[in-house]
Amino acid sequence: LVSAAAKIRRAEADASRGADVSHTGAAMGAASPASGEYRAALERLQAVLAEFRDLLRRRQALVFDAAWQALRREYEARLCEAGISFSEELGAEVAGASVYLNPIEFRHIFTNLFDNSLRALRGARRREIRLEASADAGFLHVRWLDSGGGIPADLIEALFTRPVAPRLKGGRGQGCFLSGEIMKRRKGTIRAEQRGPQEWGALVV
Secondary structure (H helix, E strand, O other), rough: HHHHHHHHHHHHHHHHHHHHHHHHHOOOOOOHHHHHHHHHHHHHHHHHHHHHHHHHHOOOOOHHHHHHHHHHHHHHHHHHHOOOHHHHHHHOOHOOOEOOOHHHHHHHHHHHHHHHHHHHOOOOOOOOEEEEEEOOOOOOEEEEEEEEOOOOHHHOOOOOOOOOOOOOOOOOOOOHHHHHHHHOOOOOOOOEEEEEEEEEEEEEE
């Protein structure tokens, strides 16, 4: 980070010098070859900023399977008490894969999915939650399923894109929207899927 910050300062100084020379030349009424230097300095600055943003993004990454297993263990007692069967399928390629989420963001997304499923399965005859995960081409794909009563058709598109009125007791209608905002900020996606009349899923990429 210190090295990247130093690069930014140097690039800013180059851009500033290019701007000074360019303005001086323009004031004298001469064609300014310095304008090309100014553009080049700005391009270097933009490249360094992009490198710095990518470095910060990677510094905030966490290993998915380790974070997931720790969170799942927190819910084991609640799942057992509620009589909910939980299953998971993690592809071999998921082991050690990193996701660009910090621990607070990761926890919000997956505790929200867990809590919504627990509410949806209250009183359900069939009580199942399942997580499936795979990875390819630099992306991690997570599918979350439960055997609750499904999602009302009018919420399928809205659930992760705007606050909605809570439909289940204990919900506030904000959690999924905040998950959507996190994923958008991290250049990922999350959406709801209606899998059948008694099953719904959330796809996180």
